[in-house]
Amino acid sequence: MKLEIIVAVLVVLFTAQFLYVSSTTDAAFGGADGEAEGVIQDIAPDYDPIANPVWEPPSGEIESLLFGFQAAIGALIIGFFMGYYKGKGKKQSND
Amino acid sequence: MHIMEGFLPTPWWQLWFAISIPVIMFGIYKLNKMVEYKREILPLLAVAGAFIFVLSSLKLPSVTGSCSHPTGTGLGAILFGPAVTAVLSTIVLLYQAIFLAHGGLTTLGANVFAMGIIGPLVGYAIYKAGMKFNFNAYAVVFLAATFADWATYVATASQLSLAFPAETGGILGSFKAFAGIFAVTQVPLAIMEGAVTTLIFKYIVQLKSEALIKLNAISKEGVRKLKGVTA
Structure with missing residues (x-):
């Protein structure tokens, strides 16, 4: 703790x-x-920038949406596998 | 915060690609090896990649009154080494370059170099050295992740100052300006990243220490010590 x-x-x-x-x-x-x-x-x-972004989020809201989406994907994967390890560990100690 | 699309002139953007691509290739080779021989650690690889996804999406406010985001690469570097972390970072940087106009495709090589290679290299070196000298593992992870984050932004500032030397003061003069923006802003964020990485490292030790031993990230002795000490 x-x-x-x-x-x-x-x-x-x-x-x-x-x-x-x-x-x-x-x-x-x-x-x-x-x-x-x-x-x-x-x-x-x-x-003069030699290139421009291929696509730009049309507004700050859409940009936040996509950043939030990125965080959500990451958090989902971390939660899934840590939960998987936790469940697996419990099962082994019960057997 | 990565170098914006189009903001590295020739020959700089090509140069950084030339340096980064071999490292990415080596990382892919190492990944393939891992998929073949150590399948059971793949979930951990997913966690390390996802950790970069989460942390590099969080733009946080800093003492300088501007925002930047952590990198999340320290964890990958500790578990899998810099080359594999370079591959994971490339995926995140591509996502941000294509969907968020954050970073860019021409500057991808430079950004992979800063975030995927230099940062993880620094973190890896600190971790290995600290563990060798038997320091407290959590303190070592904290330092490794903090400096991996910070080194990335020092690298970004260096890359920009090489490409844009100031009229008075040259490269060093520009470096002061760019480092003032990137490196100073990053200090509190790097500390936060170090703290969060230490926490997730602790949970991995608790839940799946065998995988860490298999990856040579920590010794059996080290795990026993960590589990014995209540932290």
């Missing part, structure tokens, strides 16, 4: 950090990659 408590404390600290930064600054919390794009434009204003 000790490890779980340490992780829980870290999560709380992380949340506190976010609440503090978001309430004391007017940070936009945009993506770090967007900021890097800004730096590139400062360094090389004439740079």
